[in-house]
Amino acid sequence: MSGLAPERTALSWRRTGLSGVAAAALLLRLDDSLSTTIHAALAAAALLLLGIADLRRRQLRRSPTREPHPALPALAAAALAAVGLCLVAERL
Template structure:
C-alpha cells in the first residue's frame, strides 16, 4: 500500500527563509547593543578597546538592515526568479560577520 503524495507548498520554504533573515537581524541588533555597551565601558576613543567594539556595532547594524530588507522582500514575493542578486548580499553579510568575529577575537586577545 502506497502512501498518498503530500502536496508541497513552495511558499513555506520562502517563509522559513524570511524568518531566518529576521532572526539574523534580531541577533545582529542584540550584538550591536552589546558591542556598544563594551565600547562605552572601555571608553570610546581611538584605542582598540573603544574603536573595535564601536566598529563591530556599526557592522552589525548594517547586517541587521540587510537582513530586514531581505526578509521584507521575501515576504513581498520577490523570491521569484533564480535568486538574482543574493550572491553579493550573502557575501556582504558573511564578510561583515567574519569581520565582527575577528574584532571580538582581537578584543579578547588585547584585553587579557
C-alpha cells in the same frame, strides 16, 4: 519556493539580523574595556546585518521564488568576520 517557505526564509533573515544586533548590544554593554573603534565596528556590523535582513525580506515579499543575490550572505559573513578580527586584535 512555494507555500510557506518564503515566509519562513524571510523570518530567518529577520532573526539573523536581530540576533546580530542583540549580540552587539550585549558585547557593548558587558565589556567596558573595548575601544571606541570596536564599539563603532560592532554597531556598524549590527546595522549592516539588520539592513541585509530587511533587504532580503523585501525581495522575498516581491518575488518569493527569487534567489538571494550572492553578495548578501557573503557581505553578512564578511561583516561578522571583520568584527571578530577586530575583537581578536584588540585582545592581543
